[in-house]
Amino acid sequence: MNSNETYVLVGGGYAASRAADCLRLEGFEGRILIISEEEHLPYSRPPLCKKGLLEEIGIERLPLRHADFYARNNIELMLGKPVKTVDRTARRVKLAGEISIDYDKMLLATGGRPRRLPIPGGDLKGVHVIRNYEDMTDLRSELKPGARLVIIGAGYIGLESAAAATSMGVDVTVVELSTRLMSRVVAPVTSEFFARKHLDHGVKLMLHRTAQSFEGKDGRVVSVRLQEGEKVSADLVLVAAGNVPEFRLAADAGLECEGGIVVDDRCRTSDPLIFAAGDCTRHPSVRYGRRIQLESVDNALEQARVAAAAMCGRRDRHAHVPWFWSDQYDLKLQVVGLSDGFDEIVVRGDPDQPGFSVWYLRGQEVLCMETVNNPLEFMQAGRWIGAHAKVDARILRDATTHLDDAVINKPRHESVLARV
Amino acid sequence: MSKQVGFYLDAEACNGCSVCLVACKDKYDNPIGVNFRKVIHHTMGGWEQDADNPGFLAPKISSYSLSMACNHCETPVCLEACPVGAISKREEDGRVLIDENTCVGCRLCQCCPYDAPQFNESLGVMTMCDGCVDLEGTGEEQACVAACPQRALEFGDMEELRAKHGNAVQSVEPLVDPQITQPSLLVTPHRNSKPMGGSANEQ
Numbered sequence: 001m002n003s004n005e006t007y008v009l010v011g012g013g014y015a016a017s018r019a020a021d022c023l024r025l026e027g028f029e030g031r032i033l034i035i036s037e038e039e040h041l042p043y044s045r046p047p048l049c050k051k052g053l054l055e056e057i058g059i060e061r062l063p064l065r066h067a068d069f070y071a072r073n074n075i076e077l078m079l080g081k082p083v084k085t086v087d088r089t090a091r092r093v094k095l096a097g098e099i100s101i102d103y104d105k106m107l108l109a110t111g112g113r114p115r116r117l118p119i120p121g122g123d124l125k126g127v128h129v130i131r132n133y134e135d136m137t138d139l140r141s142e143l144k145p146g147a148r149l150v151i152i153g154a155g156y157i158g159l160e161s162a163a164a165a166t167s168m169g170v171d172v173t174v175v176e177l178s179t180r181l182m183s184r185v186v187a188p189v190t191s192e193f194f195a196r197k198h199l200d201h202g203v204k205l206m207l208h209r210t211a212q213s214f215e216g217k218d219g220r221v222v223s224v225r226l227q228e229g230e231k232v233s234a235d236l237v238l239v240a241a242g243n244v245p246e247f248r249l250a251a252d253a254g255l256e257c258e259g260g261i262v263v264d265d266r267c268r269t270s271d272p273l274i275f276a277a278g279d280c281t282r283h284p285s286v287r288y289g290r291r292i293q294l295e296s297v298d299n300a301l302e303q304a305r306v307a308a309a310a311m312c313g314r315r316d317r318h319a320h321v322p323w324f325w326s327d328q329y330d331l332k333l334q335v336v337g338l339s340d341g342f343d344e345i346v347v348r349g350d351p352d353q354p355g356f357s358v359w360y361l362r363g364q365e366v367l368c369m370e371t372v373n374n375p376l377e378f379m380q381a382g383r384w385i386g387a388h389a390k391v392d393a394r395i396l397r398d399a400t401t402h403l404d405d406a407v408i409n410k411p412r413h414e415s416v417l418a419r420v
Numbered sequence: 421m422s423k424q425v426g427f428y429l430d431a432e433a434c435n436g437c438s439v440c441l442v443a444c445k446d447k448y449d450n451p452i453g454v455n456f457r458k459v460i461h462h463t464m465g466g467w468e469q470d471a472d473n474p475g476f477l478a479p480k481i482s483s484y485s486l487s488m489a490c491n492h493c494e495t496p497v498c499l500e501a502c503p504v505g506a507i508s509k510r511e512e513d514g515r516v517l518i519d520e521n522t523c524v525g526c527r528l529c530q531c532c533p534y535d536a537p538q539f540n541e542s543l544g545v546m547t548m549c550d551g552c553v554d555l556e557g558t559g560e561e562q563a564c565v566a567a568c569p570q571r572a573l574e575f576g577d578m579e580e581l582r583a584k585h586g587n588a589v590q591s592v593e594p595l596v597d598p599q600i601t602q603p604s605l606l607v608t609p610h611r612n613s614k615p616m617g618g619s620a621n622e623q
Contacts, residue, residue, distance in 0.1 A: 066533040375522035
């Protein structure tokens, strides 16, 4: 199939790697070329703010697929080569060093970059972000027991880093804009649960505070000044204030962008020969009926699969139920679905103990669920959300009941439920 | 160190017949494309100057086969890559097992350099060699071990296997550097193969 064509995949993360895999699974026999600005094979990023801070993890332990996989599937890799421009008329990408490559179709999977705060002192030594392997090794080299680390942002990356750092004896303070942890993604009860855990481990939480500037001495950060007037001493700062989609390349090439590369439910951009997947996109959600942007491993993998199908002319839609996770200490937070539009929250189990779950309902339909250390209920919730199952909140709320008894309408896909 | 089970392969004896693969596939009723065990046929060499006939080239080639499944590694990368914690390393014997009830089918465990985790499309989950955990305590051999007509495969406690096969190594070409995942694997290398890493008994 299309064996004379060249499909160029720009990016070195989950989406590019998975798309290459899926293109071969779709039966594409032409040339596949992954162009990444990073020097490494596409690798796993979640360990960067967890285990990777605690101990030395060689890059050879992190590839998403080993070199043998790319060789076996005849997937070419150009690593350490940033793409400079895309010429859509000539269907050509230009890389540094006057290299140009002609494409027949292209996938943009350029990911995101950490948000830098527009405040003074961001370029001082000791101020870190985490996105790639080198960021991790830089930060790890400075993490010493007793060092004072101030983390700006109490989202997944900030809190996972806090958990890792405090367990190695670093003095950790988390500064968060909102009044609670992970406010964008979990319910207040879950925020409180995690706040207690972090406090128990000696992490200091400064909520509802805004960083005003990083103050330095001899070019190195020594404190963080807050708008509220406080000053927090710091040997190190980690800015974990979210990600910004990386879509400069697409915007420069004249593709429709809107805080991200605009794609349809088949991951097609405004150019029929160019597709996009992952953190860099804004996509319409079939399930949620609006344009959303998701920064998650799951979304990158799913969009890559859909994009590969579309590149091969097969119709597949990005409609699956998104899921997310975060590992902090021995706690695994799992979230499935998006909570937008809920009208009721049901907590099942003791919110002081791991194993509890939080269910977001609209009418009686399950929209979203989050849980800690309870993978079986997470799986069940995912199936229910996918099947638009309705539940009886009274039964759901009572943790002594069997979860299955809470369903009102038997979801259509009987076999899906049968697996639990 | 707690007990660790694993496989031993005599690459001198293995003739690449793939009966192990078929026996495994039959036992687990795996669909097309899903293979817990694989047989790698590795070839090497090329044309070389013939010392006996100056000016002539002789084909100095050789090949050997390696039968591979999950190596129940001591530091498995699949386990670390799994976002939902569906992969675990069993305390009592070091088996690396996938819990199909909590697997979300994201395929991230395909980071395994031995290509052990296999995606079963119809089940929507990853599946993998479990060292025939169902046969535990029965005294029966693993399906692949029992089927091998060359008696080239063994499964058991790694310490015992190491003691029994003193010259075995942890990896040979074309397998990856064993330092990456510390596979519970012992191979008596084929006479033409180049071992990688140290002898298993040097550790």
